[in-house]
Amino acid sequence: MSRNLGGLLASKRRQRHLITLGRVIVSILAIAYAVFPVLWIASASFDPRNSLAQQRLIPPNASLENYRALLNNPLQPFPRWMLNSIKVSLITSVLAVIISALAAYAFSRFHFRGRRSLLLTILLVQVFPNFLAMVAIFLLLQQIKNYIPSLGLNTHGGLILVYLGGALGINTWLMKGFFDAVPRDLDESARIDGASDWQVFWRIIFPLVRPILAVVGVLTFIGTYSEVLLASVLLRSKENFTLAVGLWQLIEGQYTQKWGIFAAGALIGAIPIMILYLIAQDWIIGGLTQGAVKG
């Protein structure tokens, strides 16, 4: 009996060792898989030879030549694209959060006829992603240009306006959930003290829901930064391109010649988002899982 138990324990231990060994192997493989393209692109960006066939992970004569070529070519104004992307994404995400939060506040705190159907309508309408109607949007901005030039085709104003069309939607619903969780007693006591609706929103609810607003803001920023389709349809001239459109055009058809320069651009372009993720990692993951549980 005791020998039997000893054998069982030994086999258990052996099994545990096996599992640990498996885990180590899986970890090595998985990390290699996850990181390999990023490492490779970083290495290529420092390799001045620009010939991929002989590329090593640590380039023999590393230099910043690709970066110099990337940043000093007036035909491909990379720094401009970068600034454009940050500008468009920042304005879009801030405005989208404001627009969505105001609506979520009204849905959460005011009771009015048609509230349910309005919320449902908004959710249903936004099932239609507006990039599907790219033709309509293209023609619309083309016409708007005649009346309000700064919001027309080939302007950042117009692009931001198009992105903001989707500001009300699932985010409003998510925010409303969080607003609902703020106890109403807080509002009521503030109102007794003479606070207006705006003051209740700004002084009481807003500080409490800041985390979810940040998550929505960061996710909107990243989504806007990565958007290619509408930006490529609506922005026509090189100096107005966002980074996504610019980088794409940069390597279309001439991978071989420009691989090193592209690699440098890809790395610089990815860094702001990677930093943003690292900073907001816990919030975002929290938001994702909460989204999962709340549905």
Added chain:
Amino acid sequence: MRRRTQTQQGFTYSLSAILFRLFGLAVIDAFALWILPQMIHDRVWYLVVLLVVITLGINIIFLKEEYYPLRWMSPGLALMILMVVYPLVFTVYTAFTNYSDGHILTKQQVIQVLSQRLYLPEGGESYRWTAYRSEDGRYALWLVAPDGRTFVAFPGEPIQPADPGQGDIGPADEQGTPTHIRDLRRLDRIQVIRYLPDLEKLEFGTPPHVLKIRSLDEAAALQPRYVYDPQQDAIVDQQTGKVYRADDRRGSFVAEDGEALTPGYQVFIGAANFQRLFRSPALRGPFLKVFLWTILFAAGTVLTTFALGLFLALVYNDPSIRGRKVIRSFLIVPYTVPSFISILVWRGLMNPHIGVINTTLEKFIGWAPPWFSSPTWAKIGVLLVNLWLGYPYMMLISTGALQAIPEDLYEAAEIDGAGMWQKFWTITLPLLLVSVGPLLISSFAFNFNNWNVIYLFNRGGPPMPGTPTPVGHTDILVTYTYRLAFASGGGGDYGYASAITIIIFLIVATITYFQFRYTRMWEEISENV
């Protein structure tokens, strides 16, 4: 309206708040009234309607107390109407028209465009001409009308009556022709023949008075080629006498022999775009292939990313593992890189000539998958790239959901003698799917329209041979419509593209409907009201 009644006593707007509101409205109204006349003048009716609807809506919302809650969402609603609702309506409308390059204008506009086209009549009034040429190749004509009046004509400048020796026109020779005009020198017979090919192409003067050279001696005024006859609703070609009758089903002026004038015009064609999609053999084949691949791609992506993500989540589920957080940070790296960058990078890594994956494989096993030229490998390639992009998200949500599964369920199963597999299939997976299921549906819907991966990786290629419009083997429905509208060689076919867009919308809406039902979102919305 509960809130209003609650606070009605003792709550009134302050004067400054009212003034602020009225001032804001006045600014918006003034702006609308400022651009409205221009829009009406240009006859851009849809913009007029949009502007009026949005401005009126804002006024009503901000003036009538009962719409108070809507004030908070008015910016969002206005933008939604402008950028989502209107484009949706436009798309539905376009799907039932023949709207495409060559059928963009209205019938009225087409008649106007056609009536501006000119031709050189064979008989009729003609002028004798003498040509002049400058050093840098500009031309002018000296014209003598049958009644003896004389003119000077430059391309793109109005034809002017003129006499030799007057202004910048040189003195007359013995035949009464000036020796030069401005800095242009007269051409003799031999030179004229040399420059005739140039001269014959030029149109002298400005509309409606335009002249062209008809022969070595004669120049004649161009005349309108197409004249619209409202009685028979047809356009008559003055040159050939051919009659092109308006075919309002095709949206073109068509002659007896079937020849159609371009441009055509926009007409309603009912469900013809949809019928083409399902009946025309040349279109149906590619459409069905694209449709099936779209579903396969979306489902395949969800399946593979979820499998890998869940596997990794399970491997690191044990909190006693050392370095768990560090490993996980490495594993979500793909999630932190903007997708368009990753896709372009992968496209480089898998490049058959310069990509490290292919060159390495070729070095060691002498063969590498033709990711960009073989239909099957292109599909596998796209799925592999999407696997890298998508598994971290699945890992994150699975990790979260795994923590919510109560530990005692496993203990109970162990007592019953269940093995690892059995526990996974009977406890982990079913419970996980309950909470993660809706997100998987969202992921399916997202990938259904994942334009980035398909188009940035391979532009939907490799192309299918022999299709009427360009289609690739990895094209999904969105990239297919994008090509139809913006990137096809024969010009955009917006009507047909819109028809496909509506089909996409219906599919996504159906998926979302089931998702809402599944997650009881409808009930939740109702409960909270």
